[in-house]
Amino acid sequence: MPSYNYASYIREAIESVIKQTYTNWELIIIDDASTDSSLGIIKEYLRKDPRIKLVINEKNLGLAKTLKKGMSFAEGNWIAFLECDDIFQPTSLEKKMEAAQSGAELIFSAAEGFDNKNKIQKFEKHIEDINKYIIKLDKSMFIEGFPNFVYKTNIIPTFSVVMVKKEILAGCNFNPLCETALDYYLWAQLCFHKIYYIHEKLTLWRLHNDSYLNRKQYSWLRKFLFSISIFAQTVQNKNRIQQFFIIANSIRKRLIYFNISKNRIKLSLFNNRYIFEKFLP
Structure with a gap:
């Protein structure tokens, strides 16, 4: 407690x-x-x-x-x-x-x-x-x-x-x-x-x-990155190819959920090394 x-x-x-x-x-x-x-x-x-x-x-x-x-x-x-x-x-x-x-x-x-x-x-x-x-x-x-x-x-x-x-x-x-x-x-x-x-x-x-x-309050960006970490955790036992496409699709959905426009954040699913190196094994 x-x-x-x-x-x-x-x-x-x-x-x-x-x-x-x-x-x-x-x-x-x-x-x-x-x-x-x-x-x-x-x-x-x-x-x-x-x-x-x-x-x-x-x-x-x-x-x-x-x-x-x-x-x-x-x-x-x-x-x-x-x-x-x-x-x-x-x-x-x-x-x-x-x-x-x-x-x-x-x-x-x-x-x-x-x-x-x-x-x-x-x-x-x-x-x-x-x-x-x-x-x-x-x-x-x-x-x-x-x-x-x-x-x-x-x-x-x-x-x-x-x-x-x-x-x-x-x-x-x-x-x-x-x-x-x-x-x-x-x-x-x-x-x-x-x-x-x-x-x-x-x-x-x-x-x-x-x-x-x-x-406690957190910025939309931190909440967004946290949601990606949840996706990474749920596919941790799958191979890297499966992980990539599942997480990439989840990111796309979350971009819509958070209403993040291209002008607000430039996010490349294939080049964002920070996300995939941080959360994938």
Whole structure:
């Protein structure tokens, strides 16, 4: 659980872990140099439950480095994410551990948005579009063909619905061009693994104006280059010729998506050595 200046919410998040029906867990909280009363609240729980551990960053490192640091302290074989403004339903870990017995390597569930009405409506529309245009998520199942559509959109709504094997997560690159899309970047790298979806809302996802997503803004160019990196990740196991044409076609589509004119950016699919040398093996 990464923590940064969410004193108003972190108590609910910690309580939701303590109330889990599955009890063989450890909660590692990594505080990223909070300046509010978050640390005081966390330390209350350290005294109450020995399964809770606290790691404190001396300076603010950001989400990517904080998560990677926290993972190094984990003793178990599975990592279940919970952002400190979200809430687990009581059976969240139990249901995911049951799914883990099926051979899954990354498990995610549905989520229920709460807090901001407008943001909830946008989230529900996003899920509706996924079911209509990408993949129908209407039952618990292994996700077949994940690499074929992960570059289109992120079907996993938030870190807080995911549990993943530590050994495969440890092999991921944690340095996306857009840090707010770190989760999407990780899932693209893990898209060839066995992914299982639980059709139950096991996480309450707090949608609010002070969320991490709303704190950072990136230029259109950085977002554009990030989207290319997603394409590169999804075809990493194919040969270079296949990679070239898949990514070239994806770039063409993204140029249209971002409405980038020839006058705004001169991009040659065949000569842009920066893109292909950076993202292709």
